[in-house]
Amino acid sequence: MQIVGAMRDQLTACIAEPEVAYTLPAWCYVNNDVYELEQSTLFRNGWVGVGRSDRWPNAGDYSAIDIGGVPVVIVRDEDGALRSYANTCMHRSAQIMSGEGNCSRMRCPFHFWTYALDGRLVGAPSMHHTPGFEQDEYGLVEFATEERYGFAFVTVSDSPPAIDDHLAGFEELHTPWPLESLVTTRRREFTVDCNWKAFAEVFNEYYHLPYVHRTSIDDLYNDPDPGDLVSGAFATQFGTTEGTGGLLAGNDSNILPAMPGLDGRAATGVRYTWMFPNIVIALGTEAMWMYEVYPDGAGRVRCAQVVAVPPETVESPAFARNIEAYYERFDVAIDEDIPILEQQHAGQKSPFAKQSRYSYLEPSVSRFASWYAERLLG
Numbered sequence: 001m002q003i004v005g006a007m008r009d010q011l012t013a014c015i016a017e018p019e020v021a022y023t024l025p026a027w028c029y030v031n032n033d034v035y036e037l038e039q040s041t042l043f044r045n046g047w048v049g050v051g052r053s054d055r056w057p058n059a060g061d062y063s064a065i066d067i068g069g070v071p072v073v074i075v076r077d078e079d080g081a082l083r084s085y086a087n088t089c090m091h092r093s094a095q096i097m098s099g100e101g102n103c104s105r106m107r108c109p110f111h112f113w114t115y116a117l118d119g120r121l122v123g124a125p126s127m128h129h130t131p132g133f134e135q136d137e138y139g140l141v142e143f144a145t146e147e148r149y150g151f152a153f154v155t156v157s158d159s160p161p162a163i164d165d166h167l168a169g170f171e172e173l174h175t176p177w178p179l180e181s182l183v184t185t186r187r188r189e190f191t192v193d194c195n196w197k198a199f200a201e202v203f204n205e206y207y208h209l210p211y212v213h214r215t216s217i218d219d220l221y222n223d224p225d226p227g228d229l230v231s232g233a234f235a236t237q238f239g240t241t242e243g244t245g246g247l248l249a250g251n252d253s254n255i256l257p258a259m260p261g262l263d264g265r266a267a268t269g270v271r272y273t274w275m276f277p278n279i280v281i282a283l284g285t286e287a288m289w290m291y292e293v294y295p296d297g298a299g300r301v302r303c304a305q306v307v308a309v310p311p312e313t314v315e316s317p318a319f320a321r322n323i324e325a326y327y328e329r330f331d332v333a334i335d336e337d338i339p340i341l342e343q344q345h346a347g348q349k350s351p352f353a354k355q356s357r358y359s360y361l362e363p364s365v366s367r368f369a370s371w372y373a374e375r376l377l378g
């Protein structure tokens with residue numbers, strides 16, 4: 001698909017500072033051709049977040065995932081490096097690995113071609129009868145894989161930007177939080193019948209809090225700071241909270257220790273950051289909660305909720321009891337968001353959906369739209 005004419009004008013109107021920008025047009029959320037364009041422009045041509053590094057703590061830990069329609073297997077090798085490969089056999093192209101787990105080798109279920117964790121083809125039954133077959137020419141196609149701040153990123157592009165350029169400015173704004181050392185205490189997956197962008201957006205805006213979360217988390221939040229101006233491919237906004245943002249009102253007796261080293265104003269609120277295109281994180285005083293966001297067609301998104309805390313917190317005596325109160329707060333909020341996201345998706349299907357404007361409480365949504373529009377317009 002080529003974006004032309006009036007559609008081009010609408011996307012161009014998104015590329016501006018939040019105060020004057022227009023919203024992403026509704027067709028971006030429902031049109032299957034736009035979805036395919038996103039897959040090639042964003043997901044097959046740039047860095048994609050695949051979650052926290054500790055999804056794969058040990059050598060041989062692997063996950064089979066989809067990046068922009070490409071089957072990919074992510075695996076920790078014997079030297080501790082996280083690697084990723086095209087999850088397609090070099091014989092007759094069967095998908096090699098499924099789901100997730102631990103393996104010592106990656107073996108194709110069709111004719112048992114077997115690959116080492118470094119991608120070399122190390123077993124190919126009966127192929128010694130094939131004249132001129134050189135086993136070392138049939139290693140897996142490898143993709144660039146990076147770990148930064150405890151997050152893992154993969155790109156299937158063969159000429160990606162340096163990851164540190166992609167994330168330019170991230171470090172200075174996030175340095176108060178010990179991101180790298182946080183350990184995942186919970187990861188759960190679910191799907192929502194909405195567009196992937198809408199799911200990421202609702203996590204990054206304060207506007208809906210008094211309406212969708214009126215009786216749950218709205219009272220936790222004060223009016224946020226303005227969104228930060230950054231050069232990298234992310235949007236971020238800090239806001240102070242009443243007490244911790246990680247617990248529902250009335251659960252303060254469940255408070256966990258603050259993250260080590262966190263002090264000053266950073267310790268009095270939550271920083272919400274959207275690492276484009278598909279990782280959204282919230283950094284509270286005691287915990288990080290975040291979502292991995294994986295598009296599954298224009299009208300469906302697969303999500304993983306992840307909660308992580310410092311290792312010292314896991315060791316604290318009341319951890320097992322108190323962390324449940326945090327999980328409750330994160331689940332209550334997302335359970336309130338999901339019905340409105342599905343309702344939003346229903347409305348976005350209308351040919352009468354209007355391109356509109358943002359409130360001052362949606363700067364990160366606007367900054368994503370601007371980044372997105374620039375990429376789709378090419």
Ligand code: FES
Nearest residue numbers: 089091092108111
């Ligand atoms: S397709 Fe994988 S071994 Fe034949």
Ligand SMILES: [Fe+2]
Nearest residue numbers: 202212333337
């Ligand atoms: Fe929400």
